[in-house]
Amino acid sequence: MNYFIGIDIGSTTAKAVVVDHEGTILAQTVQRSGYDFAAVARDVFAVVLQRANLQRESVTGIVSTGYGRRNVDFADQQRTEIFCHARGVHHYFPGPVTVVDIGGQDNKVIHLGPGGERLGFTMNRKCAAGTGAFIEEIAYRLDLSLSDLNRMAEEAESEVTIGSFCTVFSCTEILGMARRGIPVADIIKGVFRSVVKRVSEMDSLDGKVVMTGGVVDHNPIVGQMLGEALGRSVEMPPHPQAIGALGAALIARDLHNTAVKS
Amino acid sequence: MAEIKKLETAKLMKKVMADHFYEIDAAFKSGEPKVAWCTSVGPAELLRAMGFVVYFPENHAAILGASRAANDCIPAANAIGYSPEICSYLTSDVGAYLKGFTPLAKIYDGIETIPKPDVLVYNTNQCRDVKDWFEWYAREWKVPCLGIESFVNVGDVTKNHVDSIAGQMRKLAADITAATGNKMDEDRLKETVRLSRRCSDLWKDVLEMAANKPSPLTFFDGTIHMGPAVCMRGTQVAVDYYETLLKELRGWVDEGVAAVAGERHRIYWEGMPIWGKLRENAKLFLELKTCLVASTYCNSWIFSALDPDDPWNSMARAYTELFIVRDDDYKEDYYRRMLDIFGFDGIIFHDAKTCPNNSNCRYGLPQRFSKATGIPFITIDGDLNDLRCYSEEQAITKIEAFIEQLDG
The missing domain is CATH 3.40.50.11890 (Rossmann fold)
Known part of the structure; x- marks a missing residue:
């Protein structure tokens, strides 16, 4: 039996996924990336090995991805998060799709063709507006737990409009709203609306849209709101935060299969 | 490495x-x-x-x-x-x-x-x-x-x-x-225009050496070797310089020397260089076995209209024919001509924060060209000189992902 591991060291969280030769997920984990990417890579690797009850020697291939991909010195190959998210999404949604990934500091729109081939992609400009970092900053300023945001947005009776692109100025705007007594739930829903607007203006979101990343994993209402904006439902794979790591694991498997064939 | x-x-x-x-x-x-x-x-x-x-x-x-x-x-x-x-x-x-x-x-x-x-x-x-x-x-x-x-x-x-x-x-x-x-x-003007035209023709020949596969030079080489075309056109020094450079490049082509060893992909660079990151970016593309074969930027010192027999009108035409002065239909057609000459696989548009006139990705041109030709593109956010406007990690990820996309 061959086993493959994908490790995604993102700016905010580190993820690892183990798959077998059929692509079945055996274990996965997510934890904060912190500042030592090499150490967190070893940590998530050890966690998934233990959860899958595997020894290091029984792992056939490891692919790393994410901003910290070069810090994973035990990986056999590195691939960008664009490639890995595309591969992970194609696993669940074969055929042409548009992937919208909202990460810790990067948003990505990736267009996939019928065979999962990447036709093009767009990343956010040099600005964290609309990313996970934006939401985290707002939660910090309002002294709210990230785990409460989705519930609060669902309970909102209305929503505010946030006018600024800039995270810092948005915070100033939001604090002004809070001072005026606007319900926090309405503010949070407005924050999510702002995220939806930012990703909607990055690129054309054609055809079937699949959302990934930690933001929609923890706040599925964002997917629902994007669907409302597009006028059609938006899909999500299981555990969207780990889809890059899954893609990396599947690429490790693909590389092995190609090598065996040749 | x-x-x-x-x-x-x-x-x-x-x-x-x-x-x-x-x-x-x-x-x-x-x-x-x-x-x-x-x-x-x-x-x-x-x-x-x-x-x-x-x-x-x-x-x-x-x-x-x-x-x-x-x-x-x-x-x-x-x-x-x-x-x-x-x-x-x-x-x-x-x-x-x-x-x-x-x-x-x-x-x-x-x-x-x-x-x-x-x-x-x-x-x-x-x-x-x-x-x-x-x-x-x-x-x-x-x-x-x-x-x-x-x-x-x-x-x-x-x-x-x-x-x-x-x-x-x-x-x-x-x-x-x-x-x-x-x-x-007036006599000196004619002679200066003659030398400038000769410099321009030689510089064009130098740049078109990159049409060879593999290419003997990259965009990064071009940004260095364009110095005499910018600063000394109209002098014999510039003419002599490009004759020497062209001779060396022809030698490289004859010997099959590649500027990028194992050239796998050929890319067109549209926009200003990121001057403070020339070396890093040259190395990045070298490692990706990808040659930036041509650029609008280096081509900007080709003045084929210059004519010593009609110096005033030809100078006027040469300095109005420039890519940067032209409308988007001209620019789209220009890319097609470059595609025919250099045979590239993709375009990288540099959106230079402080240089809108050299950032040709702000009015849908990349999308139109890509749709018409099937040539994929990416946009890199940066600047010519202000590195505060450049996120290196993000740019590297975009470039690497683009090359992965071209790899299929």
Whole structure:
């Protein structure tokens, strides 16, 4: 039996996924990336090995991805998060799709063709507006737990409009709203609306849209709101935060299969 | 790790650039001949024919960028009211002056400052910022600032365009004479235009060496070797330089030498260089076995319309035919012609934060070209000189992902 591991060291969280030769997920984990990417890579690797009850020697291939991909010195190959998210999404949604990934500091729109081939992609400009970092900053300023945001947005009776692109100025705007007594739930829903607007203006979101990343994993209402904006439902794979790591694991498997064939 | 291959002619480059700056410095210090500042795609031929030595501040600004001194200088210009949003060549150069700094003093023994000009001559064919830039120095030094107000978004270059610019050039020459006493020598103008055209033809031949597979040169080489075409066109020195460079490149082609070993992909670079990251980006593409074979930027010093038998009209046409002056339909067609010549797999658009006129990705052009030709593209957010506008990690990820996409 061959086993493959994908490790995604993102700016905010580190993820690892183990798959077998059929692509079945055996274990996965997510934890904060912190500042030592090499150490967190070893940590998530050890966690998934233990959860899958595997020894290091029984792992056939490891692919790393994410901003910290070069810090994973035990990986056999590195691939960008664009490639890995595309591969992970194609696993669940074969055929042409548009992937919208909202990460810790990067948003990505990736267009996939019928065979999962990447036709093009767009990343956010040099600005964290609309990313996970934006939401985290707002939660910090309002002294709210990230785990409460989705519930609060669902309970909102209305929503505010946030006018600024800039995270810092948005915070100033939001604090002004809070001072005026606007319900926090309405503010949070407005924050999510702002995220939806930012990703909607990055690129054309054609055809079937699949959302990934930690933001929609923890706040599925964002997917629902994007669907409302597009006028059609938006899909999500299981555990969207780990889809890059899954893609990396599947690429490790693909590389092995190609090598065996040749 | 793969190493950047260096052309032997690069050694000659160091000499000709040193000679260029020492010639200007000597003129500045002695007062003879007079010094003119000129925008990089301005009427240099006219100034040489009037007996000036010519200094190009854009070249100085690029040196500030490439030496990573720009970000120490830009804030000084910002502080006197020149926004971080405007041309970072302008803010780098003015900021360096305000700080009493020039990299030329570090590179060339005996040169202490940039040369104060007797006249500043601009052409707005690139942008309005060059005029604002020169006007700052004009106020600072009380030196005349004269120039040509060019057309923008030009489709076909018509006789009306040429007549207008040629008329402005003749008036400019008269105004320069009135301001400095230097007179136009028509025979010298013809000879200067002849040499400039020869330089242009040779530079075009040099760049088109990259049409060979594998290519013997990259965009990064082009940004270095374009020095004489920018600063010395209209002189025999530039002609001799490109004859030498072309000979060496032909030798490389005959021997099958690749600038990028194992060239797998060929890319067109659209927009300004990121001067402070030239070396890093050259290495990145080398490791990706991807050659940036051509660029609009390096092509900008090809002036095929120049004609010594009709110097005024041909200068007017040459400086109006430039890519940067043209409308988007022309630009899209231009990319097709480049695609035919160089056979590239993709385009990288550099969206330079402070240089809108050289950022051709803001009005849907990449999408239109890609849709029409099937050539994929990405956009890199950055800047020519202001590295505060550049996120290196994000750019690397985009570039690597683009190459993965091309790999299939």
